[in-house]
Amino acid sequence: MGLFGGEKTPEAPNRSKRERCWESRDIFFKCLDRIDVVNPLDKSLQGKISKNCSKEDAQFQKDCVASWVKYFKEKRPFDIKKEKILREAAEQQANARIDK
Amino acid sequence: MMLRPLFRPAKRDLRFITRGFSLSRMTLNELKSNDPKPEEEAPKMKRKPLSRLPVGGPDYSKQTLKKNPIEFLTWKAVVVFVIFGSALTYVFTNEKEKLKLRREAEQNRGMGKPLIGGPFNLIDTDGKPFTQENLKGKFSIIYFGFTHCPDICPDELDKLGLILDGLKSKHNIELQPIFITCDPARDSPEVIKEYLKDFHPSIIGLTGDYDEIKKCCKNYRVYFSTPRTIKPGQDYLVDHSIFFYFMDPEGEFIDVLGRQYDAEEAIDKIKSNISVYQPRAEREKAKAGWLGFLYK
Numbered sequence: 001m002g003l004f005g006g007e008k009t010p011e012a013p014n015r016s017k018r019e020r021c022w023e024s025r026d027i028f029f030k031c032l033d034r035i036d037v038v039n040p041l042d043k044s045l046q047g048k049i050s051k052n053c054s055k056e057d058a059q060f061q062k063d064c065v066a067s068w069v070k071y072f073k074e075k076r077p078f079d080i081k082k083e084k085i086l087r088e089a090a091e092q093q094a095n096a097r098i099d100k
Numbered sequence: 101m102m103l104r105p106l107f108r109p110a111k112r113d114l115r116f117i118t119r120g121f122s123l124s125r126m127t128l129n130e131l132k133s134n135d136p137k138p139e140e141e142a143p144k145m146k147r148k149p150l151s152r153l154p155v156g157g158p159d160y161s162k163q164t165l166k167k168n169p170i171e172f173l174t175w176k177a178v179v180v181f182v183i184f185g186s187a188l189t190y191v192f193t194n195e196k197e198k199l200k201l202r203r204e205a206e207q208n209r210g211m212g213k214p215l216i217g218g219p220f221n222l223i224d225t226d227g228k229p230f231t232q233e234n235l236k237g238k239f240s241i242i243y244f245g246f247t248h249c250p251d252i253c254p255d256e257l258d259k260l261g262l263i264l265d266g267l268k269s270k271h272n273i274e275l276q277p278i279f280i281t282c283d284p285a286r287d288s289p290e291v292i293k294e295y296l297k298d299f300h301p302s303i304i305g306l307t308g309d310y311d312e313i314k315k316c317c318k319n320y321r322v323y324f325s326t327p328r329t330i331k332p333g334q335d336y337l338v339d340h341s342i343f344f345y346f347m348d349p350e351g352e353f354i355d356v357l358g359r360q361y362d363a364e365e366a367i368d369k370i371k372s373n374i375s376v377y378q379p380r381a382e383r384e385k386a387k388a389g390w391l392g393f394l395y396k
Contacts, residue, residue, distance in 0.1 A: 015298040018254055067335045068250040 235351035246283035261300035262363035
């Protein structure tokens with residue numbers, strides 16, 4: 001395969017691998033929820049995370065490739081923020097309906 | 101002042117004429133009515149001119165209403181009205197919707213050079229060439245992604261499977277689904293083939309060399325951030341746009357479907373776009389015709 005540099009092609013992640021990765025991610029994030037950590041990349045929180053969720057974190061990093069771990073960790077604060085905004089909007093809508 | 105005497109005699113003449121006429125009619129009736137029941141006819145009031153009826157008098161409505169007026173409010177008339185009305189409403193809203201969709205599609209196609217789409221030269225998972233010519237003859241849906249995509253692409257490709265199955269079972273529509281990688285360095289035909297095994301079996305996976313993919317992404321306005329050279333085994337993610345591109349059987353762009361659509365909504369949108377689709381020649385004919393102003 002001249003087109004692709006002749007290197008052995010990296011294995012594409014398949015469904016079962018993806019699902020295993022997502023599962024480990026969810027377990028790790030649940031642990032973060034328990035200790036009220038929003039941003040797992042926050043430097044000041046590293047001690048707290050490693051104290052409480054090091055096992056989950058290790059599993060997460062084992063089941064997902066490094067780029068995904070980084071991606072999911074970066075995404076978490078945004079997802080939480082988004083969820084919060086959506087929840088607030090829904091509540092406001094519900095309240096507005098009651099006011100009527 | 102001068103006109104008055106002129107008009108008076110004319111008026112008087114008219115009165116005489118009418119009276120003479122009615123008198124003659126009466127005499128005619130009398131002549132004919134030699135039947136045995138003249139009393140029954142008598143109590144029935146003869147029609148008087150309206151001007152002679154006292155308004156609000158007891159016989160006013162009897163006198164003014166015709167015996168058998170054409171009735172507009174019969175149940176038949178109501179049924180006919182409702183059926184006719186709803187049929188017309190349906191036809192017009194339907195046509196309006198069609199026109200709207202066609203106009204949108206036309207705007208998306210753009211004038212002259214298409215805004216989105218265009219020639220590309222890629223290879224499928226069997227290494228066979230695949231170009232824009234392969235889009236012809238079928239409605240296609242194109243998705244750009246990469247196999248190492250963490251969460252969005254797999255979700256979207258699963259959704260694509262639902263869309264394809266839904267269109268097939270509900271409307272008997274078969275699209276040509278195409279997956280184009282934005283990550284040619286890692287996604288060889290073999291890798292894509294392996295990757296697509298997890299998804300709908302009809303999806304065609306495409307890759308190509310770096311510059312061809314880059315050009316193709318540019319033509320489809322897909323944000324492309326893949327590094328040109330990577331060390332083997334290097335791990336990275338690719339930022340890319342996440343739309344389904346819906347293409348007509350002439351290989352021209354119709355619409356995008358973003359992530360906000362769930363499978364059902366996407367099916368409806370695709371179905372309605374297909375049902376209003378006209379080939380280019382027909383579109384141009386319609387535009388040149390007497391209803392052409394509707395397309396502007």
